[in-house]
Amino acid sequence: MASIKDIAKITGLSLATVSRVFNNSPSVSPKTRSKVLDAAKQLDYHPNQMAAALRSGKSKIIGVIVPEVNNYFFSSIINGIEKKLTDLGYRIIIAQSHESAENEQKALQSFLNLNVDGILMSISKKTTDYALFEKIISDQLPIVFFDRIPKLAEINSVTLDDYKGAYIATEHLIEGGCKHLIHVAGDSKVSIFKKRKKGFLDALAKHKHPVNTYTVSELSSNPKKDLELINTLFQLHPTIDGIFVHGDESSLYLMNLLQSLKISIPKQLKLIGFGNANYSELVQPPLSSIDQRCDEMGAIAATILLKHLTKKQTMPQKEILSPKLIIRQSSAN
Amino acid sequence: MASIKDIAKITGLSLATVSRVFNNSPSVSPKTRSKVLDAAKQLDYHPNQMAAALRSGKSKIIGVIVPEVNNYFFSSIINGIEKKLTDLGYRIIIAQSHESAENEQKALQSFLNLNVDGILMSISKKTTDYALFEKIISDQLPIVFFDRIPKLAEINSVTLDDYKGAYIATEHLIEGGCKHLIHVAGDSKVSIFKKRKKGFLDALAKHKHPVNTYTVSELSSNPKKDLELINTLFQLHPTIDGIFVHGDESSLYLMNLLQSLKISIPKQLKLIGFGNANYSELVQPPLSSIDQRCDEMGAIAATILLKHLTKKQTMPQKEILSPKLIIRQSSAN
DNA sequence: ACACAAAATGTAAACGTTTACATTAATTAT
DNA sequence: ATAATTAATGTAAACGTTTACATTTTGTGT
Numbered sequence: 001m002a003s004i005k006d007i008a009k010i011t012g013l014s015l016a017t018v019s020r021v022f023n024n025s026p027s028v029s030p031k032t033r034s035k036v037l038d039a040a041k042q043l044d045y046h047p048n049q050m051a052a053a054l055r056s057g058k059s060k061i062i063g064v065i066v067p068e069v070n071n072y073f074f075s076s077i078i079n080g081i082e083k084k085l086t087d088l089g090y091r092i093i094i095a096q097s098h099e100s101a102e103n104e105q106k107a108l109q110s111f112l113n114l115n116v117d118g119i120l121m122s123i124s125k126k127t128t129d130y131a132l133f134e135k136i137i138s139d140q141l142p143i144v145f146f147d148r149i150p151k152l153a154e155i156n157s158v159t160l161d162d163y164k165g166a167y168i169a170t171e172h173l174i175e176g177g178c179k180h181l182i183h184v185a186g187d188s189k190v191s192i193f194k195k196r197k198k199g200f201l202d203a204l205a206k207h208k209h210p211v212n213t214y215t216v217s218e219l220s221s222n223p224k225k226d227l228e229l230i231n232t233l234f235q236l237h238p239t240i241d242g243i244f245v246h247g248d249e250s251s252l253y254l255m256n257l258l259q260s261l262k263i264s265i266p267k268q269l270k271l272i273g274f275g276n277a278n279y280s281e282l283v284q285p286p287l288s289s290i291d292q293r294c295d296e297m298g299a300i301a302a303t304i305l306l307k308h309l310t311k312k313q314t315m316p317q318k319e320i321l322s323p324k325l326i327i328r329q330s331s332a333n
Numbered sequence: 334m335a336s337i338k339d340i341a342k343i344t345g346l347s348l349a350t351v352s353r354v355f356n357n358s359p360s361v362s363p364k365t366r367s368k369v370l371d372a373a374k375q376l377d378y379h380p381n382q383m384a385a386a387l388r389s390g391k392s393k394i395i396g397v398i399v400p401e402v403n404n405y406f407f408s409s410i411i412n413g414i415e416k417k418l419t420d421l422g423y424r425i426i427i428a429q430s431h432e433s434a435e436n437e438q439k440a441l442q443s444f445l446n447l448n449v450d451g452i453l454m455s456i457s458k459k460t461t462d463y464a465l466f467e468k469i470i471s472d473q474l475p476i477v478f479f480d481r482i483p484k485l486a487e488i489n490s491v492t493l494d495d496y497k498g499a500y501i502a503t504e505h506l507i508e509g510g511c512k513h514l515i516h517v518a519g520d521s522k523v524s525i526f527k528k529r530k531k532g533f534l535d536a537l538a539k540h541k542h543p544v545n546t547y548t549v550s551e552l553s554s555n556p557k558k559d560l561e562l563i564n565t566l567f568q569l570h571p572t573i574d575g576i577f578v579h580g581d582e583s584s585l586y587l588m589n590l591l592q593s594l595k596i597s598i599p600k601q602l603k604l605i606g607f608g609n610a611n612y613s614e615l616v617q618p619p620l621s622s623i624d625q626r627c628d629e630m631g632a633i634a635a636t637i638l639l640k641h642l643t644k645k646q647t648m649p650q651k652e653i654l655s656p657k658l659i660i661r662q663s664s665a666n
Numbered sequence: 667a668c669a670c671a672a673a674a675t676g677t678a679a680a681c682g683t684t685t686a687c688a689t690t691a692a693t694t695a696t
Numbered sequence: 697a698t699a700a701t702t703a704a705t706g707t708a709a710a711c712g713t714t715t716a717c718a719t720t721t722t723g724t725g726t
Contacts (some may be wrong), residue, residue: 022713048713051711052712052713053383054714061426069415070412071404082427086440092427094427110382115383237602252615279610349708353684353705360703384682384683
């Protein structure tokens with residue numbers, strides 16, 4: 001492997017000047033610059049980024065931690081991040097927490113050992129110890145959290161406004177003429193699902209819709225039980241004409257249950273999900289949903305990180321994205 | 334940041350012994366070992382992996398290139414890779430080619446500049462220049478290709494037996510009683526789609542099914558045109574009772590077209606896709622498909638790489654995975 | 667022609683490790 | 697007790713850059 005030394009030898013220049021050429025230093029004459037570049041080409045020289053990183057303290061590597069990479073939401077975010085950072089010469093190194101706080105800590109520590117220039121992450125469901133985050137922040141290593149963020153005051157974060165998403169989804173159903181709405185909720189221990197439920201209920205309240213004991217329910221993911229549940233629900237309350245579901249996968253599942261009960265969508269009942277999964281527009285009927293703007297979330301997180309990397313910003317930034325209503329046939333008039 | 338030097342100073346030992354402790358060298362007495370570890374804890378020492386990498390030539394970083402990370406198939410592969418490598422102290426750095434040969438080359442080169450210990454990749458559709466691959470191989474840098482592999486003799490590769498997948502999908506339809514089969518093919522410039530087509534045709538031949546001009550067709554992804562195409566196809570050949578589609582997304586698309594023509598699945602016509610996408614079991618009717626075993630593909634690619642990294646193997650290894658038939662309602666009897 | 671500033675290049679140390687080789691300490695065999 | 701062997705530690709160079717500082721070269725104005 002050719003090094004800067006070899007180029008120096010060939011050209012008769014010093015290491016410093018050669019180095020300066022590759023760092024686009026202005027104080028190098030065009031003549032020597034081209035001499036160096038010629039020699040570089042001739043030797044098939046490529047800079048050793050490790051060495052540069054060691055000496056300069058800038059690795060041009062960004063660490064990314066997500067719960068699971070194998071998930072449309074997170075992989076889309078990674079896509080957004082990668083696109084943004086690659087153009088600027090950064091590389092991203094990826095770790096999965098698999099929802100384990102231990103994996104997360106280990107990944108984070110190994111990122112530090114690798115001298116990453118910055119960190120982008122979504123914390124695991126089990127993370128309770130924020131000590132390392134605080135250390136990173138106080139060490140001035142830029143870190144931006146997205147989607148799942150720790151409850152800390154001074155952090156960079158990018159999140160989706162789940163409350164608002166639920167609210168506009170519900171209003172959409174109401175505006176479409178639904179008089180009798182219910183919500184199929186997600187695990188109430190998870191904060192985003194709590195927010196979605198609240199958004200739904202607040203929208204009902206705003207439009208003076210009544211709230212009953214059955215207005216919010218959770219499915220069990222046991223098809224037999226769930227079918228039973230839905231069946232009795234509709235037998236007792238046949239006027240239900242709109243459902244807001246906490247996620248798209250559950251929406252599909254529910255759609256199938258409803259279809260087997262011969263309830264027609266959207267004629268008899270309108271349905272809207274949350275997440276705008278990759279398959280939502282492919283199913284029959286195409287599912288209305290709330291888009292989480294994953295690509296943008298990644299891009300924005302990366303942008304905030306970049307601003308800190310380049311010292312253009314030092315104050316923490318809290319970005320809350322507005323979800324987008326995607327209307328498809330399942331909630332059409 | 335504490336360094337080995339600080340520990341040496343505190344303990345009164347030399348750099349070498351301290352270094353040896355962290356590299357688990359056997360020739361260091363238990364007494365000094367614990368002395369060093371104590372000091373390390375006290376100073377909150379963490380080894381600088383960049384420095385170690387520079388000196389030793391081993392970065393413990395593996396480069397991974399995929400066309401798109403934002404894709405269930407590839408993100409599952411990445412998941413398999415990450416799981417396997419993380420346990421052994423490796424970190425993975427990810428780049429997307431976005432199907433551009435230029436991006437791919439750049440990523441590859443930056444991996445080399447970063448001194449990655451090995452490379453795992455699936456080549457872009459546009460890759461035609463294999464020179465860099467050959468250089469990498471002749472430089473003895475371990476590289477394993479998965480799914481989309483270059484046509485080179487001596488390479489490590491993990492692929493799915495697309496031919497076989499198509500063959501068993503087709504036989505499954507035949508065994509289910511289909512008499513009049515057609516295939517909706519993918520872009521014939523892509524080798525996996527060619528193989529799937531061949532598997533289909535060979536299965537037909539094996540079972541003495543006739544092949545007509547319309548037996549294989551391609552969709553345009555223009556819904557109007559495609560609906561027209563399918564419509565006339567079925568008007569001319571109403572006895573068509575089975576379709577093997579080159580992919581699951583196209584299968585869903587086709588399913589929707591068929592439904593709008595009031596063709597019922599699986600009663601009137603059986604359908605099977607390829608890929609076993611995350612949504613395939615969620616749609617109505619649940620779609621039969623060929624599972625590509627993505628997680629395993631990643632894990633196996635990583636395993637082969639590891640064998641080369643540890644010098645336990647030097648001969649290139651070609652692994653061809655058998656696809657798995659997943660029968661669901663769309664092809665049920 | 668000269669002084670002086672600006673531009674271009676050079677010198678050498680530093681980044682934090684690893685490691686070949688040398689040395690010293692501890693153990694064993696005689 | 698001594699030599700021989702083994703175990704433990706130390707010395708110093710190296711990995712390939714960057715960069716503060718020093719020096720030389722070039723250009724400008726008089």
